[in-house]
Amino acid sequence: MKTLKFILVGFVFGIVLTKSEAVSWYRIYEMFLFQSFHMYGIIMTAIITGVIGIQLIKRKKINDIAGNPIEIQDKEKGTFRYWIGGLIFGLGWALVGTCPGPIFILMGSGFMSVGLILIGAVFGTFIYGVVKDRLPH
Amino acid sequence: MSLLSQTWHWSISGFIIGLIMLALIYFGKVFGMSSNLRSLCSMTGVGKRVPFFDWDWKSQLWNLAVVFGAMIGGYVAVQYLSDPTNVALSNETLSQLSGFHIDLPNGKLLPETLFGNQIFHPSLQGDLAKQSFRAIFILIFGGILVGFGSRYAGGCTSGHAISGLSNFQMPSLKAVIGFFIGGLIMVHLIFPLIF
Numbered sequence: 001m002k003t004l005k006f007i008l009v010g011f012v013f014g015i016v017l018t019k020s021e022a023v024s025w026y027r028i029y030e031m032f033l034f035q036s037f038h039m040y041g042i043i044m045t046a047i048i049t050g051v052i053g054i055q056l057i058k059r060k061k062i063n064d065i066a067g068n069p070i071e072i073q074d075k076e077k078g079t080f081r082y083w084i085g086g087l088i089f090g091l092g093w094a095l096v097g098t099c100p101g102p103i104f105i106l107m108g109s110g111f112m113s114v115g116l117i118l119i120g121a122v123f124g125t126f127i128y129g130v131v132k133d134r135l136p137h
Numbered sequence: 138m139s140l141l142s143q144t145w146h147w148s149i150s151g152f153i154i155g156l157i158m159l160a161l162i163y164f165g166k167v168f169g170m171s172s173n174l175r176s177l178c179s180m181t182g183v184g185k186r187v188p189f190f191d192w193d194w195k196s197q198l199w200n201l202a203v204v205f206g207a208m209i210g211g212y213v214a215v216q217y218l219s220d221p222t223n224v225a226l227s228n229e230t231l232s233q234l235s236g237f238h239i240d241l242p243n244g245k246l247l248p249e250t251l252f253g254n255q256i257f258h259p260s261l262q263g264d265l266a267k268q269s270f271r272a273i274f275i276l277i278f279g280g281i282l283v284g285f286g287s288r289y290a291g292g293c294t295s296g297h298a299i300s301g302l303s304n305f306q307m308p309s310l311k312a313v314i315g316f317f318i319g320g321l322i323m324v325h326l327i328f329p330l331i332f
Contacts, residue, residue, distance in 0.1 A: 010206020045147060057162065101207065132189050
């Protein structure tokens with residue numbers, strides 16, 4: 001049951017991202033060309049839903065499923081890593097049209113070639129782990 | 138069924154994605170997909186040599202369960218809920234794709250030019266071989282950028298754009314602006330050179 005709820009959340013995530021076409025290379029391309037509102041609408045609605053939910057959690061002091069108070073950690077402070085890391089990510093996102101979630105979703109859908117993106121992404125993560133201490137953050 | 142198989146409206150999709158993030162918070166977790174790439178690295182045992190991968194990745198198994206579910210979700214959506222009307226792009230985008238000689242969606246999620254299984258075909262010669270080499274290089278290289286960039290930035294679209302911005306995190310705003318600058322450079326400056 002503990003694991004099942006995560007599989008279920010993932011299942012819904014996989015369906016929504018596929019049916020909203022956020023996993024589509026074409027939609028990411030169209031987004032960066034500013035030729036459709038579709039992707040912006042998805043991201044903005046998700047954020048607005050998230051903002052409202054998080055505000056409710058904070059103001060009503062809602063506990064998590066285990067009964068512990070919910071504390072959402074702040075992101076680490078930093079500048080360089082966010083601008084440059086973000087920029088590098090964006091280059092890759094537009095090139096292959098997939099961020100990490102869709103990589104997995106598309107592989108499940110049976111797109112063999114997306115396995116190449118996964119191999120690259122795991123390797124890219126590995127490179128970061130190796131050179132991390134030499135990079136400005 | 139057609140209600141489910143047509144392209145889902147952005148408002149419904151975005152709302153459900155927001156709920157997914159909130160559900161994970163309620164379960165005491167964080168919505169972020171790229172950490173799974175770090176877990177996959179650590180599972181190979183590379184943590185013995187590289188300290189960054191020597192962490193408690195087993196505490197992240199729940200996230201791999203999310204990934205597992207997402208893969209099944211993707212399978213079900215593509216196998217049972219596809220429709221030829223899907224991926225209806227704007228006309229400007231379609232004509233731009235034609236200019237790059239990239240096949241149009243016609244209901245498909247991904248272009249064959251880049252993602253079709255013919256790129257693995259070993260007996261291709263001449264121009265076709267060049268095209269499949271280019272596609273393989275693009276997919277692996279793009280993957281490296283996504284993996285390296287998301288770890289350097291400490292998160293991807295789910296971790297920064299959705300989770301971070303929903304919680305008014307300044308670092309996430311910087312990262313998301315970075316995502317978009319990178320994406321715009323790729324599509325407007327680099328695509329015309331490679332396609």
